[in-house]
Amino acid sequence: MSSPWGLTIMVLLIGMAVGSFLNVVIFRLPRRESVVSPRSRCLSCGAALTALDLVPVFSYIFLWGKCRHCGRAFSPRYMIVEVLTGLSAVASLTFIGPNLYAVSVFVMICILIAIFFIDLDWMIIPDEMVLLLVGFGVSLNGLGIWRAQFGELILFTERTALATYTISLPGSIVGMVLGAGVFLLIGWASEKIVRRPTMGGGDVKLAGAMGALLGPGYQFLAFFLYAVFVGALIGLLAMAFRRKKRRGYIPFGPMLAASGAAMLLFPAELTAFIVHIYT
Ligand SMILES: [Zn+2]
Structure with missing residues (x-):
């Protein structure tokens, strides 16, 4: 080869x-x-x-x-x-x-692809998939074992026009809590608005897992804004193509998975784009 x-x-x-x-x-x-x-x-x-x-x-x-x-x-x-x-x-x-980092990103994208379609079909996110992602997020960011072994290869770096730093274990945990917290809040608010449960526990856990991967900084903000955009897109497509029985279904899982996969591949570019729009 x-x-x-x-x-x-x-x-x-x-x-x-x-x-x-x-x-x-x-x-x-x-x-x-x-x-x-x-x-x-x-x-x-x-x-x-x-x-x-x-x-x-x-x-x-x-x-x-x-x-x-x-x-x-x-x-x-x-x-x-x-x-x-x-x-x-x-x-x-x-x-x-x-390099090995590319392999680990690919594995995480595979988990996200599976989550995307399972949630679309069943409106559930299997716990073991979220646990795998959290495991990746916390261990890759936190332990630094791979970084020590592969020298130049720095994992999960926040690389925007505004900041360049490696997400540490504390950052990973804060990101996880932030991600889950933000989605608990969204779930609570949207339930008040449409008067029926809109979000499952799986969505909150998945948002926490992505927070653990991306850290609590601009990357997470970008991820969140893209997720909202993707969600609106999937929602419109679902309205156009789907039978009515999914009324009230908000595709939180697929939108988190799609925007998470994009952020894993292009963290710097996608974050810079969002930061550029909002500043
Ligand atoms: Zn046959």
């Missing part, structure tokens, strides 16, 4: 394979089924899917998105998740670099 193109294509393929696994997680985790066994089956005819059916993206294209056995169409969302995950892997490599 001497050429950058070779590396990029390899990372894209690995990313899409991970996306294929994320599809299994998104489908099975909320149903409390094992994500490792049994093999995937066609939901329509029950035929076990073989390697030929499960090559990310390519199977979908060459089988015209249909089951080989019964001809029933698979949801295009499986392919969307695979492509999204593949592109996230390439983006982590391209914008962060070929």
Whole structure:
């Protein structure tokens, strides 16, 4: 893998394979089924899917998105998740670099992709996913083990026009409390306004996890403002496309996940943009 193109294509393929696994997680985790066994089956005819059916993206294209056995169409969302995950892997490599930090950002984006779709389907966020994120946030920011090992590689730095500092363990914890606190407040206020529960505990925990990753500074402010923007966008799309039974559903989980993934990839650029608008 001497050429950058070779590396990029390899990372894209690995990313899409991970996306294929994320599809299994998104489908099975909320149903409390094992994500490792049994093999995937066609939901329509029950035929076990073989390697030929499960090559990310390519199977979908060459089988015209249909089951080989019964001809029933698979949801295009499986392919969307695979492509999204593949592109996230390439983006982590391209914008962060070929290092361990890029790998950890990619893993966190994978968790956020799973949260995005699970919350969209079920309006829940599994605790174990949030715990994984908090674990990443607090340990990467706090322990500094990786930083010591990889010298120049500084993890989770607040890099804006206004401030450049490494988020420390205290910063990570303050960010976590702040993130959860702000969303508790929003949940309380929006419940008063629409007179029904709008936010689940999972949303508050996810906001806390993102606070632990991004720290309590401008990055978190930027994350929060993007989340509101993404939320309005998803809300409009949901209104346009969805059946009415989701009335009153505010997509807090998906909006936090989408803006969190963007902030992990482009912390400096996205924060500088927000700071530029508001000053
Ligand atoms: Zn079938």
